[in-house]
Amino acid sequence: MKKVLGVLLISLLTACASQTKQSDGADVEDRDRSRDAAMQRESKQAEDYTSPTLNPLTDPNSILSKRSIYFDFDSYVVKDEFRSLVAAHAKYLREHSNARVLLQGHTDERGSREYNLALGQRRADAVKYAMTLSGAQEGQIEAVSLGEEKPNAMGHDEAAWAENRRVDIRYQGE
């Protein structure tokens, strides 16, 4: 019960706080607790819609609410159009030393699942590298790959594939 209360408290804090102070104690590897917190917060978000102090990470008017970087076929080069997005998240990390992000690399569905996992890792690593160049600390960022396993678009054409070649940015607790 104590733990449930703690999670609720954390989620209230993260939902309301304008300065998203990351909860202490739940590090990036502690997935179950952070997932619970994320679910709790989602249910809270509707109520807090009118809150005058919006979380910049979720405020639709903030560039930080944009969380996907898209890639060309067979490429892991972060394109110019996503430079400002990557830099904004790096700045946020720089200014919030307790903040942690998980970068999840993705590929389209063609080819070997394990090889695609490695290709997605390369994309996540490329974004991580760009963020550290912009001043984020290496220890704040974990780059992982989900390969072709979690497509955004379910189609089997170039339009769908282009949507699936991406890196998603997830903050701790999301």
Place this chain on the structure above:
Amino acid sequence: MLPTPSRSHKLSGSAAVLFFLWLVCSPVQAALNIEIFGGGANQIPVAIVPLAGEERLGAQSLTPVISADLQRTGLFKLVDTGGLRPHEPVEVSYPDWINRGASALAIGTAIPVSGGQISIRVRLLDVARQAELGSYVETVPPEQLRAAAHRIADMIYEKLTGDVGVFSTRIAYVIKQGKKYSLQVADADGFNAQPVIEYTEPIISPAWSPDGTRLAYVSFENKKPVVYVQTLATRTRKAVANFRGSNSAPAWSPDGKKLAVVLSVMGGSQIFLINSDGGGLQRLTQSSGIDTEPSFSPDGRYIIFTSDRGGSPQIYRMPVTGGASKVAERLTFEGSYNVSPRYSPDGKGFTFIHRSGDSFNVAIQDFATGQVRLLTDSKFDESPSFAPNGRMVLYATEIRRRGILSAVSSDGRTRQQLSTQAGDIREPAWGPLRRLQ
């Protein structure tokens, strides 16, 4: 690897002539779900006579299972048994079977005995020599009938080919139904499926421990890939590779003590060795490219793996031991995409996925000659793995955008779709031979 089907010396040398006669005398029966390529001149014509008492077993009949097992290998031609029903050797009229072109004949009985059990006796007869080649005797409970049929097929296969049968082995695969991913284990013919673990997040890359008691696999349940080892009998499991970054592509060493895994913890995707309980981390490959999909040689001295160090994904081989002298040797040169290598059980070659144009196909390459043979002509083949006797390759493919499992004989001549449940099936892995307990 890849020998043409060799007929056992025990069989009459006139089988080919008899087979020709049979072709002339009887219409070729097309079996459901089975595509047979090539002439079939090397196929052994065998007759499987329904057992005495078998009609009482209904849906649990033995001979349809035996026939399907044998036919799936592509090494046998099933001879029509219509009108002839011998169950004991004295009832066999050999001239009739010679006329039908059968080289071998399986007959026998399945009789209910006390306690609801069924007493099974099957004899395999050489038609030309009019002699017994082998026999099978066992009393089983009804729920063991299907397993017994696989053991009978193993006996027939071994007597007629001189090779070990794999019909009593199991396969593992992942089935996606809606948002649910289920890692399942089934008999080699796709029946008797049992879930091992189920999640709403993806599961990939199941790998059998050499003794068949454990499965390693990659689960995404924690927002990133983590390698687990699960004991099938107890369902207990352990995260054996859960390092910072991605953890994937587990492959067992032949002694079952170590796993090769792919980790990004030290940058890139590189191959490492760990103990099967997760300890003893040791780096194996050292490249600036992607190194993934390791597979151990049967003697444990080498791994083959996919790497893009040369610009495109190709297959390489390197020694597992040997310190600084470990040099990777490139094995594939045809095309710009060769991935997912798996050693053959005899260590003389490997199967892999080769892309040409827009098609991804199962191929086999021989180490000695370097010769590549494409086994399929489908569009989206993935994850090939050898049967433990090296005679077939199990792989995932697609029919109308739905994932299914198929098996192809190592000579490419016979393909069969495995019985499939509803859902999207992928990531098959053929398990080891079952040792006697």
